[in-house]
Amino acid sequence: MRAAPRPAVLAAQAAAAVAVLLLLLVIVRLPWAGDLGMHAATVQRLRHDLVDPGNPLVDADTPSPYYSPWMLVLGCVARVSRLSVFVVLRLGALAGLGLLVTGVWRYVRTLDGHRAAPALAVLSLLFLWGTALFNWSGFHGLNSLALTVSYPSVFALGLAFHLWAWLGRAARRGAGWGTWLGLGALWAVILLCHQFSGVVASLGAAATVLAARPGRGTWLRLGGGVAVALGVLLLWPYYDFFALFGAGDGLEAVHRPLYEDLLGRYWLVLLGVVALGMRWRRDRWDPLVLFFLLGVVVVAAGGLSGHYAWGRALPAALIPAQLAAALEAVTAGRRAVRAGWACVLGAALAAGAWTQAGTLGYVVPRGELPEAVAEKYRQPWAGYHWMTPWVRYGDVVMARAGRPARQIPAYGAYTVAPGYPDFFLPDEGRRAEAVRRYFAEGTPDGERGEILRAYGVRWVVAGAWLGEGARGAGLREVARGPGGQVLYAVVR
Structure with missing residues (x-):
């Protein structure tokens, strides 16, 4: 040598x-970026149910490749330590x-x-x-x-x-x-x-x-x-x-x-x-x-x-x-x-x-x-902790695809459509189309209401632009977050 x-x-x-x-x-x-929220959601589900945690991102009883041996260990740590x-x-x-x-x-x-x-x-x-x-x-x-x-x-x-x-x-x-x-x-x-x-x-x-x-x-x-x-x-x-x-x-x-x-x-x-x-x-x-x-x-x-x-x-x-x-x-x-x-x-x-x-x-x-x-630094994503005083574990949130759908489940809530392609979710395409239709301009309030009822949605996260039609769509503004985001409660 x-x-x-x-x-x-x-x-x-x-x-x-x-x-x-x-x-x-x-x-x-x-720092918040990418799939951090989805892995946090996986730990959340295992912490609540180690045997049958269900889908980590949407309210559905399906298997998921996110439930790996390592995530199971972390879920047990979270469950025992309550951290x-x-x-x-x-x-x-x-x-x-x-x-x-x-x-x-x-x-x-x-x-x-x-x-x-x-x-x-x-x-x-x-x-x-x-x-x-x-x-x-x-x-x-x-x-x-x-x-x-x-x-x-x-x-x-x-x-x-x-x-x-x-x-x-x-x-x-x-x-x-x-x-x-x-x-x-x-x-x-x-x-x-x-x-x-x-x-x-x-x-x-x-x-x-x-x-x-x-x-x-x-x-x-x-x-x-x-x-x-x-x-x-x-x-x-x-x-x-x-x-x-x-x-x-x-x-x-x-x-x-x-x-x-x-x-x-x-x-x-x-x-x-x-x-x-x-x-x-x-x-x-x-x-x-x-x-x-x-x-x-x-x-x-x-x-x-x-x-x-x-x-x-x-x-x-x-x-x-x-x-x-x-x-x-x-x-x-x-x-x-x-x-x-x-x-x-x-x-x-x-x-x-x-x-x-x-x-x-x-x-x-x-x-x-x-x-x-x-100049080379890239600001990490902002989280959704601002909505946790109202949104509880297991609540379903209507949110756009992309960052919101990847982050919101980290706090225990579900979204209507997953933030990442899910091979084990049979109605993934229908869910994605429902989200697209809900946020599309020109969608009638009645159709939006039907979508919310179909998926048991309790909250909607959207920009302030939705405010004009909020009353007609059965929504009530609850809180505002960074980036102009607004949390609406679904009025049943």
């Missing part, structure tokens, strides 16, 4: 520690971030023993992206993690790194049956917790096993682990995992943006692609190279076939390239070559960090940030 100058190792470790500390401070703020769901989500975020950081450390140590390797890997995973900011659940850039750190996707990705580390050692050393059966159970838990991260975990696991080129006995034990995983997936009581294979058509439109502006979002990762080429020259069975190729095949197939949900496998191409870029700084040839690579990597990481500098706004008040950094 080559020893790098101690100051360089300490600098890498200090920079990684600062980045992780920033994420820990973000957890205290827990706010947002406090519980913060605790979940701490656990997820801890799993991710320790998982990266363990996995990287199986690839290289250099002291700086884990820290460089963390920095590359956070900052080696592109110069067009991009956030999405399951994507691990710093800004994306700041907004999704409490999501099951972060917990599942952390477990995936631990799976790859454990699997690599088991495949190379010929572990016994107990290890392989445990690996199978872990793989199933990842798939149940976040299906898209489960795909990434599966591709990485396949690459790890192929790179180890195990013998016949190991393949038999691997088969036993797969059988255990299938058994866990079949027996999970909260939803039918295998039914999700038929959910693709409803998710394509949502995921089409994943294939937009690929160069702007990921061009810094090209440095990692070069590093993968260098690793391939040294070892045709390099696990990172195989991992990358599998990820590229899945993502490319999705783009070519119109199955845009397959774009959620992009981390399977990004992670190995980012790790390869980091590792090349400590393994590439002569000292001069390593030093040159480290300089290029440092410049790329600096560019990526500057792109995501707005993340500081989740910790430091915007007014105290330098102007150039403040």
Whole structure:
């Protein structure tokens, strides 16, 4: 093992520690964005009924893939402790971030023993992206993690790194049956917790096993682990995992943006692609190279076939390239070559960090940030706590699709239509059309009233524009919130 100058190792470790500390401070703020409300709603339902929680977003008795093993744990914590769901989500975020950081450390140590390797890997995973900011659940850039750190996707990705580390050692050393059966159970838990991260975990696991080129006995034990995983997936009581294979058509439109502006979002990762080429020259069975190729095949197939949900496998191409870029700084040839690579990597990481500098706004008040950094900061969503003095748990709220439908269930209420495509909700289309008709200009008050009665709506959240027809539609203004929103009570 080559020893790098101690100051360089300490600098890498200090920079990684600062980045992780920033994420820990973000957890205290827990900024509102994306699917946070839907995960909070899931914890709400489990807190009230662990056995039959029903749909987490609408008032319907249907299964839901949101009811994962991790959400069940958090639901139990909320039920026993009586803590706010947002406090519980913060605790979940701490656990997820801890799993991710320790998982990266363990996995990287199986690839290289250099002291700086884990820290460089963390920095590359956070900052080696592109110069067009991009956030999405399951994507691990710093800004994306700041907004999704409490999501099951972060917990599942952390477990995936631990799976790859454990699997690599088991495949190379010929572990016994107990290890392989445990690996199978872990793989199933990842798939149940976040299906898209489960795909990434599966591709990485396949690459790890192929790179180890195990013998016949190991393949038999691997088969036993797969059988255990299938058994866990079949027996999970909260939803039918295998039914999700038929959910693709409803998710394509949502995921089409994943294939937009690929160069702007990921061009810094090209440095990692070069590093993968260098690793391939040294070892045709390099696990990172195989991992990358599998990820590229899945993502490319999705783009070519119109199955845009397959774009959620992009981390399977990004992670190995980012790790390869980091590792090349400590393994590439002569000292001069390593030093040159480290300089290029440092410049790329600096560019990526500057792109995501707005993340500081989740910790430091915007007014105290330098102007150039403040311009990169994006204001998180405002919550709906302002309506909780009136809206009770289980009440149905008529709200527009998008942010309102994604946030309101976090406080215990239901919306008429879910804020995200729901494969298990048979009348999803009818519900979405009812919401569209209710808020459409020109819809008669009588029809609006029928819609409210059909879904047992007690409250309506809308803009002040609805006020002119409120009396005719049987509504009474109760409260006003940010952004010109108004809470109306349905007068029965």
